[in-house]
Amino acid sequence: MAMTVQVEIVSAEGAMHSGQAAMVYAPGQMGELGIAPRHAPLITWLKPGDVRVEDAQGQVRQFYVSGGLLEVQPDVVTILADRAILAQNIDEAAALEAKRHAEDALSGQMAQFEYAKAQSELAEAIAQLRTIEKLRKMKTN
Amino acid sequence: MAGAKEIRTKIASIKSTQKITRAMEMVAASKMRKAQERMRASRPYSEKMLQVIHHLAKASPEYHHSFMVESRSVKHVGYIVVSSDRGLCGGLNSNLFRTLTHHIKDQHQAGIEPVFCTIGSKALGFFKRFGGRVLAHATHLSDKPHVEDLIGPVKVMLDAFERGEVDQVVIVYNAFVNTMTQKATLQQLIPIAGPDAHKTGAVWDYIYEPDAHYVLDRLLARYVESLVYQSVVENGACEQAARMVAMKSASDNAGNLIGELQLVYNKARQASITQEISEIVGGAAAV
Numbered sequence: 539m540a541m542t543v544q545v546e547i548v549s550a551e552g553a554m555h556s557g558q559a560a561m562v563y564a565p566g567q568m569g570e571l572g573i574a575p576r577h578a579p580l581i582t583w584l585k586p587g588d589v590r591v592e593d594a595q596g597q598v599r600q601f602y603v604s605g606g607l608l609e610v611q612p613d614v615v616t617i618l619a620d621r622a623i624l625a626q627n628i629d630e631a632a633a634l635e636a637k638r639h640a641e642d643a644l645s646g647q648m649a650q651f652e653y654a655k656a657q658s659e660l661a662e663a664i665a666q667l668r669t670i671e672k673l674r675k676m677k678t679n
Numbered sequence: 680m681a682g683a684k685e686i687r688t689k690i691a692s693i694k695s696t697q698k699i700t701r702a703m704e705m706v707a708a709s710k711m712r713k714a715q716e717r718m719r720a721s722r723p724y725s726e727k728m729l730q731v732i733h734h735l736a737k738a739s740p741e742y743h744h745s746f747m748v749e750s751r752s753v754k755h756v757g758y759i760v761v762s763s764d765r766g767l768c769g770g771l772n773s774n775l776f777r778t779l780t781h782h783i784k785d786q787h788q789a790g791i792e793p794v795f796c797t798i799g800s801k802a803l804g805f806f807k808r809f810g811g812r813v814l815a816h817a818t819h820l821s822d823k824p825h826v827e828d829l830i831g832p833v834k835v836m837l838d839a840f841e842r843g844e845v846d847q848v849v850i851v852y853n854a855f856v857n858t859m860t861q862k863a864t865l866q867q868l869i870p871i872a873g874p875d876a877h878k879t880g881a882v883w884d885y886i887y888e889p890d891a892h893y894v895l896d897r898l899l900a901r902y903v904e905s906l907v908y909q910s911v912v913e914n915g916a917c918e919q920a921a922r923m924v925a926m927k928s929a930s931d932n933a934g935n936l937i938g939e940l941q942l943v944y945n946k947a948r949q950a951s952i953t954q955e956i957s958e959i960v961g962g963a964a965a966v
Contacts, residue, residue, distance in 0.1 A: 546727060551904075554725040569890045579738070582888035583897060607898060609731045615729050618901075640722075 541574035544614045545591050547601060549622035554601060555591060562615050563590040564608050565665075574609055576641060580610040580679045586665035588672060589617060598676065600625035604662050620640045628666050637663035683951065684945040685927075697933035703767070704926035710822060711858070711919035717823070718855060718916045725740035725909035732902050735895075736871050739882045742891040745841055746869040746899045755792050757814070757836045757845035758783075759868070761852035761910050763804035763918040764819055769851060771861060772801045773919060776864040776929075779851050795843060796836045798829065800909060814839060824911045826904055833907050842870060845874055852910035853917040859919040859924060868906060869899075 542558035562573045566585030573580075587603045606619035640660035644653070736747070760779065762772045783793050795811045797803045800818040807813075815832035839845040847867065854864040887894045 548723040550721060550724050552720040566888055578886055579883060580886040580888070581733075581735075581894050583894065595767050607731070609902070611734060616731060618727055618731070619722060638933065649827065 542556050543573070543577075543664040544613075545617075546614065547589065547591075547617045547619065547622060548601075548659075549603075549619040551621070554619070554622045554624070555599065557674040558593060559591045559615075560594045560596075563588075563592075564617065565589070565603075566608065571608070573615055576612045577610050577615075579612070580608070582608050584608055584619070586662045587623075588665070588669035589619075597616075600616055600669065600673055602628055604664055604665075614617070622660075623666075625669050628669070628670055630670055633666040633670070637667065681684060681873065682948045686940055686947065690940050690944065693937050693940070696846060697930055697937070697955075698927040700926045700933060703931060706862050707919050707923035707926060711802060711916065711923055713820065714916040714919045715855070718912045721905075721909055725905045728902055728905045729899070732860035732871055735885075735898075737828045738884050740884055740891060740895070742895060744895045744899050747871050747895075748904075753791055753846040755794060755845045755847075755864065756786060757796065757839060759793050759798065759833065759848065759850045759907065760802040760834060761808075761850065761907075761914045762797070762805070763914065764800045765918075768918050768922040771806070771921040774861075775853055775863045776802075776805050776809075779865070782865060792840070796832050797912075798832065801932045805917060817880065820911070822915065824908070824915065826908050829907050829911060830904065837869075837903065850910050852914045853913065855913050855916045855920070855965055858920045861921060866906075868903060871899075 542560055542563070545557060545559045545562055546556065546601050547553075547555040560575070564571050564573070565585045566582045567585055568582070571580075571582070584603055584606045586604050587602070591599045593599075601619075602623045602625055603617065603619040604621040606617060606622075607616075609616045612623075636659060639662060640656050643656040644660065703769065720742070740747070760775075761826045766772075786793065793811060795806055795813045796801075797806060797813055798817040798818075803813065803818060815835035817832045818844060820828050823901060836845065836848055840848055848869045850865075850866050850868050852864055853861040856862050885891075
């Protein structure tokens with residue numbers, strides 16, 4: 539049997555996922571991370587993007603996270619997400635709308651902190667759309 | 680018949696009180712459901728956060744955040760006291776304050792001085808009477824507390840810790856056991872309880888991305904936020920549960936009281952009728 543690692547994904551709104559996995563992919567702040575069982579201890583913050591959990595049978599569950607913390611211990615991977623959604627539950631129309639809204643806001647005049655807020659909203663919306671795209675590609679393959 | 684009339688008005692007044700308590704009971708029951716949901720939803724996050732912090736305490740990190748150093752002797756303890764904003768919730772707040780004052784008395788004998796940061800107006804009122812030093816307070820949080828409302832007063836306490844005015848921060852709140860039981864709890868927030876004296880296993884450290892400073896600063900800030908938020912929502916669920924139980928027993932008591940008064944009233948009425956009849960009979964015999 540392939541080696542597995544316990545994966546726990548929780549968001550501020552509740553537990554999202556708990557189970558054994560053969561591989562976990564997450565969008566680390568310094569770049570995409572792939573974590574296999576018995577990985578060295580690691581802590582990093584996450585960017586908005588998709589987290590993929592591959593179990594021993596090769597089944598993949600995909601989540602969107604808006605950012606958060608990733609902690610790796612040799613036998614357990616914990617993701618503390620600010621907000622997490624199961625990828626197939628992302629509302630594409632809402633994400634597009636949010637992206638358009640943020641782009642509109644960025645093109646106008648505004649205070650510094652509003653600018654930063656709009657920028658992070660835009661990043662989140664784009665990351666959501668990218669997650670949907672990846673999910674579609676995976677299904678067609 | 681003066682007595683009977685008095686009793687009648689008394690019964691009417693108790694009945695209207697009972698209506699109020701019953702309505703409050705039902706409101707509390709529905710609010711409790713929502714508050715419990717909120718508490719359950721955020722519980723996994725704070726539990727996992729605590730787990731990560733425990734792991735971190737076992738590691739030998741290259742950079743020690745001030746919240747992680749437990750070397751200085753404790754002279755001042757900062758208490759973040761979470762209470763409800765409104766009363767009529769049984770002994771919830773007074774139990775909490777009693778536990779806290781017992782604890783402080785013990786601490787006082789060891790020469791440790793308390794300072795407070797209160798969340799909820801009951802705690803603020805208590806310390807105004809009790810005479811504690813309150814650094815910061817937050818009151819009138821809604822039923823749906825937001826982390827943003829809590830950051831301010833908590834930050835005052837953390838800043839005091841950073842400046843060395845406080846050597847330990849403890850959070851005091853009611854932990855939700857079940858609807859009938861709430862447990863007054865004191866939990867040390869910072870410094871993070873270090874590893875046991877007998878450290879097990881090899882010395883190890885995390886890989887930090889991008890670097891330890893950045894990761895740990897944000898992690899510890901988030902840790903405090905999540906724990907304070909969790910205790911506030913938990914206290915909220917306790918408040919509604921305690922209010923529901925208190926109002927239920929008030930309604931039941933009102934029911935009993937009405938029953939007893941009704942009995943007394945009936946007896947008084949019967950007695951006056953009997954008296955009237957005997958007067959009439961007596962009068963007829965005299966004629």
